[in-house]
Amino acid sequence: MLAFDLFEPYGFEFFQRGIIVATIAGALCGLLGVFVVLRGMSYIGHGLSHAVFGGAAASAVIGINFFIGAGIWGIISGVLIARVARRRVLGADAAIGVVTTASFALGLALMNRYGQASKSIEAVLFGSVLGVKVADIVAVSLVAIFALAVIVVWYRKLLFSTFDPDVAQVSGVNVSVVEVVLLSLLSLTILVTMRVIGTLLISALLVIPAAAARMTTNSFSKLLWISPLIGAITCFVGMNLSYHLDTSASATIILLDALVFIVVYTVAGTRNRMKMASLGHV
Template sequence: MTIALDLLAPYDFAFFQRGMVAATLAGALCGVLGVFVVLRGMSYIGHGLSHAVFGGAAASAVMSINFFVGAGIWGIISGVLIGRIARRKIIGADAAIGIVTTASFAGGIALLNRYGQARKSIEAVLFGSVLGVSWVDIAAILAVSLAVGAIVLFAYRAFLFATFDPQVATVSGERVAAIEVMLMVMLSVTILVTMRVIGTLLISALLVIPAATARMITNSFSRMLMLSPLIGALCCLAGMNLSYHLDTSAGATIILVAAAVFTATYLLAGRRARLRVASLNHL
């Protein structure tokens, strides 16, 4: 009885309840998009985008523009730009992402340094402040989750075709370029609304780990698309609770839980499953 009460103790706090809702939604949202990130070999793009969005967040803070508007526009432009560079092979994709995103990240730090209010804002954006999320933040995550869920469900086959076989999808009349832009926009907006929960530095892990874990469990795309958000949401739920009891950073604990789930699955799943994840050689 006492243990149960102890476990439920954090739920007495409204800030923890908000944090739980935000983190669980963020985990599911990142889990859905993580499937595309992992299977399309976009892990580095996800990592880079989170850094690019940081620049926009810093600029909007300094210019007193609404965070979602400023960082959102910045993130979407960066996402589309990165997508174009990666697809058109203007220069090496990795180099292009490195240049665009680290420049944006460095610009963000410089802006915050130069115009004060720096330290607290930087830490909040870098490592997340899930216990400080408001209902507005939750509404934003919920709105993006519903939109992403609806888009992925409604255009499921087109997304699958363009991800698995873009060449034949193009021949078959699918608008592969438009699908890729849509994916980058969804990814940018997802990073934007979830970065307060998990932080810029750790968001790419939440995009990659649940999807990579789901890949070990199933050989079916549709099942992977169901499992990955479930794993993401459960890891966030468990990570949040653990962080309270262990008195550790919520973002870091969530990622550690996700990494532990991945490792356990890797060890228990058998050789075939390990080969599946080994085939995701861009991770």
């Protein structure tokens, strides 16, 4: 492939906007994904993305701004999940299943009844770089800055409530507020990235970079920059590959993330076995 071919997609404005949003989204999902993975909430990204889809459909039908409607919907869904899960009669997985699938079903029903269903649904479900606007770049950048600020200022509270919520509560950390803020950040992230990545695949971007990063380090603070780095790089490279291979951008990004995970898993597994063997455990 000639060098100038590599830069060919950058001649298109839609691609420039798409790759900026995707790279920031990758870093943002990688950052929040650390908490998703360590809290054992991997299914929540999947669930919330479905819930936000319901909000997006309702916004379109009612005729209000997509970001406002779907954002409020997503945050309410996150809070509902946290509340239902805390009652302990149902686990978090059941709470996510109930709240988000109902929301998703409502979204589908609304779009079937009132919307130009198939095209819009496909765009929301699988994402599209063609529809990315400058407003999307602004929105994803603002959410990324906000998420970073929250994580820096609340670093200790987030770490404590993730590691040991009961003792954090006893030590004066309002664990419920921390959880609601985290779920709200997740909802906002899904909201501003769903147009590019799509609701069905965004959960992978919340889980795979963080899971791969977890195998490279035992340090929480290092995890918070390795995971966003993996997310950003795979999104950037995935976008370029998708143009040249003529494949879906979101599918290419997720496949690239999966490849990174497999490589890290294999290398980390071999390294651990060698370490154990050197200690005489095997």
